[in-house]
Amino acid sequence: MKDLSLYILDIAMNSVRAGAKNIAILLTEENNVLTLRIEDNGCGMTEEQVEKLSNPFFTTRKTRKVGLGVPFLRMLSEMTGGKVTVTSRPEADFENHGTEVVATFHTDHIDFIPLGDVVETVVTLIQGNPDSDYVFRHKTDKLDVNMDTREMRAILGEEIPLNAYEVLAFIREFLLGQYENEN
Amino acid sequence: MKTLAELAAIREQMKDKVAIRTGSGAVRVVVGMATCGITAGARPVLNAFVEEVTKAGLNDKVMVTQTGCIGICQYEPVVEIYEDGKEKVTYVKMTAEKAKEVVEKHLKGGEAVSQYLIGNTEL
Numbered sequence: 001m002k003d004l005s006l007y008i009l010d011i012a013m014n015s016v017r018a019g020a021k022n023i024a025i026l027l028t029e030e031n032n033v034l035t036l037r038i039e040d041n042g043c044g045m046t047e048e049q050v051e052k053l054s055n056p057f058f059t060t061r062k063t064r065k066v067g068l069g070v071p072f073l074r075m076l077s078e079m080t081g082g083k084v085t086v087t088s089r090p091e092a093d094f095e096n097h098g099t100e101v102v103a104t105f106h107t108d109h110i111d112f113i114p115l116g117d118v119v120e121t122v123v124t125l126i127q128g129n130p131d132s133d134y135v136f137r138h139k140t141d142k143l144d145v146n147m148d149t150r151e152m153r154a155i156l157g158e159e160i161p162l163n164a165y166e167v168l169a170f171i172r173e174f175l176l177g178q179y180e181n182e183n
Numbered sequence: 184m185k186t187l188a189e190l191a192a193i194r195e196q197m198k199d200k201v202a203i204r205t206g207s208g209a210v211r212v213v214v215g216m217a218t219c220g221i222t223a224g225a226r227p228v229l230n231a232f233v234e235e236v237t238k239a240g241l242n243d244k245v246m247v248t249q250t251g252c253i254g255i256c257q258y259e260p261v262v263e264i265y266e267d268g269k270e271k272v273t274y275v276k277m278t279a280e281k282a283k284e285v286v287e288k289h290l291k292g293g294e295a296v297s298q299y300l301i302g303n304t305e306l
Contacts (some may be wrong), residue, residue, distance in 0.1 A: 001222050010221050017251065069218045122225050127233060128216060128249030155190040159198075165237045166193050170185060177184035 003116025006104070007076060009112070009124060010069045011038050011101055016129045017036040018042025023025065023137040025122065027115075033082070033117070041098040044119045053086055073103055077119045080109035122147070123168055130163035136175070145178040147171070193232040199274040209244050210290065212236070219256035224278065228260045231279035235286035245290055258301065264289065273301040 001007055008025060015023045020042035028035045045053070052058040054074050058117065059067030075082045082104035091097045105112055122136050133153070147152040149162055159166065168174070214220070232247045253261050258275035262282070265271055272295050273303040274285060281299050289298050297303055 006221050006226065009216075009226060010218050013216060013221075013251075038192070067218075072218070113237070120226060120230065124216075124229060124249075127247075129228065151187055152190055155187060156194050160194055162256040164197060165233065165242060166197060170190060172191060174187075181184050 001072065002115050004034075004076070005116035005118040005121040007073050008036065008118060009078055009121040011073055012121070012125055015040035015042050015071060015099065016125070016132065018044070020098065020132060022124070022133050022135070025118075026135075027118070028064075028139040029107065029140040032106060034105045034107050034112075035104070036101075036103045038101045039098065040100075044097040044099055045088040046090050050086050050088050052161040054084075069155070070101070073101070076111075077103045077105055078111065079111040082106055119172060119179070122175065123172050126171060127163045130161045138179075143179065145175060149174060186280045191242045194236040199263050210241075210246070210295035212245060212247045212249050212290070213263045213265065214247070215251070215259060215261045215263075217252035219252055220259045220261065223276075227279040228262065228277045231282035232262070232286065234292065235283050239286055240291055241286070251255050253299075258304070259291050275301045275304050 001010070012023055012025060015038065018040060020040035021041075022041045024037070024039040024047075026035075026037040026039070028037075042111040047161065049147065051071045056068050058073040070084070077084050084101065084103045086099065086101050089097045118138065122134065123158075126134060134147070134149045136147040138146070152167070156162075156167065160169075162171075204295060205225065214225055216229065218227050219280050229247070229249065236245045236247055250263075253263070254275040255261060255275070260275075262277050262285070263271055264275040265273070267305050272289075274281070274296070277285075277299065281296070283303075285299065288294055
């Protein structure tokens with residue numbers, strides 16, 4: 001994958017498939033360290049599953065025998081001197097199940113790849129899974145981009161889905177506008 | 184800069200349209216968006232379909248959706264088209280440009296673009 005935004009899409013897709021109703025993608029950049037945090041309230045994983053997560057030959061799916069998402073992210077992070085931690089609470093915990101993936105990257109390392117089009121990643125997630133809610137935040141010393149689809153839904157009402165073309169176009173402009181404004 | 188208040192205007196414009204759209208989906212365009220698809224470039228393919236279907240005025244008839252790994256990772260980005268009463272059509276090794284052509288010729292014109300179909304594409 002050629003930029004970090006594609007890794008983010010890939011990891012957030014795991015949240016979608018875990019049945020998460022709330023997914024947060026949080027990026028913070030401080031002192032040449034980029035921290036990516038993806039939180040969801042999906043079905044979570046057992047301790048055993050979390051342990052196996054970085055093994056590319058472990059997957060719960062049936063269509064193929066490899067699971068490369070987390071191993072890819074870990075490789076990319078570790079190549080820059082960062083690390084990935086995954087914490088998860090399985091569904092046995094009714095109130096509080098879900099997963100957090102936290103990855104750090106040293107942005108001044110030669111192996112750091114560009115962030116890429118993270119706005120397109122957010123739009124793509126919403127397009128495919130409009131019934132979930134998303135929080136997106138990107139904070140650096142120059143910008144603070146924020147989005148919460150629950151605020152949008154409150155205005156749009158029940159009938160208009162988040163993935164209606166007009167709404168997706170709005171979300172794209174809404175985010176790009178914040179990036180332009182604060183650059 | 185866009186503000187959330189503009190969504191209220193979108194809601195007003197769309198009130199009548201949504202009722203029509205929810206009854207739609209006679210044609211489904213399904214883009215594989217697992218690790219294999221994303222790595223091979225599925226994100227711009229998906230977004231091209233969303234964009235072009237809207238531009239072609241086909242939103243009432245065509246639904247663009249995402250799926251996981253279809254199982255033929257070496258052919259990604261893979262796009263399947265399901266149409267009532269017809270056999271499933273599978274496009275492989277797609278790009279945003281090819282997606283545009285498929286919307287124009289297949290979804291609008293009714294004729295599959297044969298050179299991008301799975302049977303006609305070499306690895």
